[in-house]
Every structure is written in C-alpha cells, then in structure tokens.
Amino acid sequence: MEISGFQQLKQDLKHIPPKAAVVAAAHEEHTLQAVRQAQEDGLIRPVLVGDAPEIQRLTQAMGWQVPEEDVVDEKDEAGCARRAVELIRQGRGSLLIKGMLQTGTLLKEVVRHGTGIRESAVLSHVAILDVPAYHKLMFITDGGMVVIPDLEQKRAILHNALGLCRFLGYDRPKAAVLCAVETVNPKMQETVDAAALKEEGARGDFGDCLVEGPISLDLATDREAAAIKGYYSPVAGDADIFLVPNITAGNLLGKSLYGLAGGDMAGLVMGASVPITINSRGATPAEKYDSILIAAAMAQ
Structure with missing residues (x-):
C-alpha cells in the first residue's frame, strides 16, 4: 500500500483512541489551536506545560475550558523542555508535542543522560x-x-x-x-x-x-x-x-x-520512547495538527 496524501492518511488514522500528550511551551496560539482540534477529534488528552497565565488567556479567548490540573506552569524555554520530558518519564504522556520553543532546547532534554527519553542510538x-x-x-x-x-x-x-x-x-x-x-x-x-x-x-x-x-x-x-x-x-x-x-x-x-512548491508538511522525531512532533514555531495549526495525528497513531 502507498498513501496518496494527507487526506487519505487522515482517513486511515482517524479512528485511533485518544492518547495522553504533553505539550512543551504551550503558550502559543497556533499550537493551542492544533492541540484543541486534536482533542476535539478524540486524538489526544493534553497536558499543557508553559506560562500558565498566558495559556489561560489564550484558551479563554478561544472559548476552551482547560482543567487547572492539566496546566503546568513553567516560564522559560529550558524549564518547559525539562518539565515536559519529566512528565513523559512519569507516564503522563505517550507523545510529546513541541510548542513555542527552539527544537534544540527540547531535544537537549530528550537526549540528556539519565533524565532523557532516548531509546535508539540515533534519533532522526x-x-x-x-x-x-x-x-x-x-x-x-x-x-x-x-x-x-x-x-x-x-x-x-x-x-x-x-x-x-x-x-x-x-x-x-x-x-x-x-x-x-x-x-x-x-x-x-x-x-x-x-x-x-x-x-x-x-x-x-x-x-x-x-x-x-x-x-x-x-x-x-x-x-x-x-x-x-x-x-x-x-x-x-x-x-x-x-x-x-x-x-x-x-x-x-x-x-x-x-514553501515554494506549495506542499503540506508534518514531521516526527523517531528513536525516543515516545513519538515527538517538532514543527517549526512558525508552522500553521494545520501542519501541527497533521504531525499530532501521526504521532498519536504511533503512540499506540
């Protein structure tokens, strides 16, 4: 079998059961829009790590009621990355979603000796x-x-x-x-x-x-x-x-x-104990949603 495009892929994967997901640096509108859509579609149950007041402001503006226990307050990038990986290690999530932080900051915690979630010798x-x-x-x-x-x-x-x-x-x-x-x-x-x-x-x-x-x-x-x-x-x-x-x-x-060829893109990091999405901070909600969809399916 081969897959013609994202529409076919979404059709094939849409019936997966919801997965617990940890969002690192969730205080960003496009990330929250994608995460909310994925939650409404029954793909994930999110835990939002980031600037709690800003997350609350953004979710309230979206008309989205997020339980207080599902928001973990962390102010800086390094703290968001460290706490998100820690929550994965504690079993709070079976996939990791990158929000408003640099990819390198998140992956530094993913591969950190003793506290990271690396499984394979090579993450790619x-x-x-x-x-x-x-x-x-x-x-x-x-x-x-x-x-x-x-x-x-x-x-x-x-x-x-x-x-x-x-x-x-x-x-x-x-x-x-x-x-x-x-x-x-x-x-x-x-x-x-x-x-x-x-x-x-x-x-x-x-x-x-x-x-x-x-x-x-x-x-x-x-x-x-x-x-x-x-x-x-x-x-x-x-x-x-x-x-x-x-x-x-x-x-x-x-x-x-x-960009130039008008393609749609999703992306995953492979080789950790859970699938990781690392879309660009400037990615659209649709791109981030597609990555979450595939990661949630793989989290089975």
Whole structure:
C-alpha cells in the first residue's frame, strides 16, 4: 500500500483512541489551536506545560475550558523542555508535542543522560510532505537531527524511516539514497555510502524494502527522466523515502517543497520512547495538527 496524501492518511488514522500528550511551551496560539482540534477529534488528552497565565488567556479567548490540573506552569524555554520530558518519564504522556520553543532546547532534554527519553542510538527526523507535483507522500530524512551522518548513522536513519512507513501500512517501502550523481565517486563519500546501503538492502538487511542509490532527486521522482538517462530501477520516479546526505540538504529540500512548491508538511522525531512532533514555531495549526495525528497513531 502507498498513501496518496494527507487526506487519505487522515482517513486511515482517524479512528485511533485518544492518547495522553504533553505539550512543551504551550503558550502559543497556533499550537493551542492544533492541540484543541486534536482533542476535539478524540486524538489526544493534553497536558499543557508553559506560562500558565498566558495559556489561560489564550484558551479563554478561544472559548476552551482547560482543567487547572492539566496546566503546568513553567516560564522559560529550558524549564518547559525539562518539565515536559519529566512528565513523559512519569507516564503522563505517550507523545510529546513541541510548542513555542527552539527544537534544540527540547531535544537537549530528550537526549540528556539519565533524565532523557532516548531509546535508539540515533534519533532522526522524518519530514512527511504532501506535494502537489508528486503522486504520493514523500518521507524526507534527516533534515532536522543528525548533521553529517556517517554510514552507520545512515543505516539507523533509514531503519527509523522504514519503521514509520511500515507502521502507516507500506508493504514494501522504496528508499532513494540521494546524491548529486548516479555513479560511485570515491571523492564523494555520500555516493560510496549510497552504494553500500543499496547492497545491504538487496541482501535483506533492512527487511522487505527497495533501496536505491546513488540516485539524484530528479530520477527518484521522475521515471521519464530516469529512462532518458538510462537509469532503470523500480525506485526511479516512485520513491517513498528520500534519504539525504546531510542536515543541510534535508532542510533545504523539505522547506523548498513545503514553501515554494506549495506542499503540506508534518514531521516526527523517531528513536525516543515516545513519538515527538517538532514543527517549526512558525508552522500553521494545520501542519501541527497533521504531525499530532501521526504521532498519536504511533503512540499506540
């Protein structure tokens, strides 16, 4: 199975039971709008961590009555992050939602030795994009966590993305290991890594999936372009997962598809004890809602 876009995804996931969720730095209107909608849709039961007077002012303006016990007062970013992770460790939430704080501040507490919620050796971000020019969802990784991954880290990043796709119902995900060229060049380490990942995929190291690389973005998304260049692969023109060589490439690709190309984007951090949403602080309520929807489904 493959998913054509967010509308199909929402239809597939809308019947999940509500999950307890912790919102870090909840004192922001768009975050609260998304969280309230998710609560009304029966997806989550939120605990709001942040500036309590400001949360109260915003929720009252929205006509939303939040029980006093579900608001935890913390004034600064570091305090919000620390308290939110602490609540997850205490069992108060099965997913973590980022509000009005920097991603790095939250993730610093997520990975902190002894008090964090890291489960995997490598935490990675998967950006899920619904782009009008592409015929199905795109899973781009990692544009938010690992700066310059080595081969071992790329294996873990790919495992994380494959796990998300399989959870969403993909029987045999297709992964494109993106490079600037389609041939192995010893001077371009990303092409060497791509060839190694393709070989490992072919022998079954990643389970039932197709791994292709090195492959450029145009060939991964356009079967006709691949045919013209004599590049024949079942992944060409039909990739699900786009494994980028570094965080800069992933960030630029995701934001260009989201901004200039008119795509819709959700995102999750994989590898912690609970799913984590880390949308941009400037994200719309709809984007934040889509991320919460997927995280709530995974929290099962």
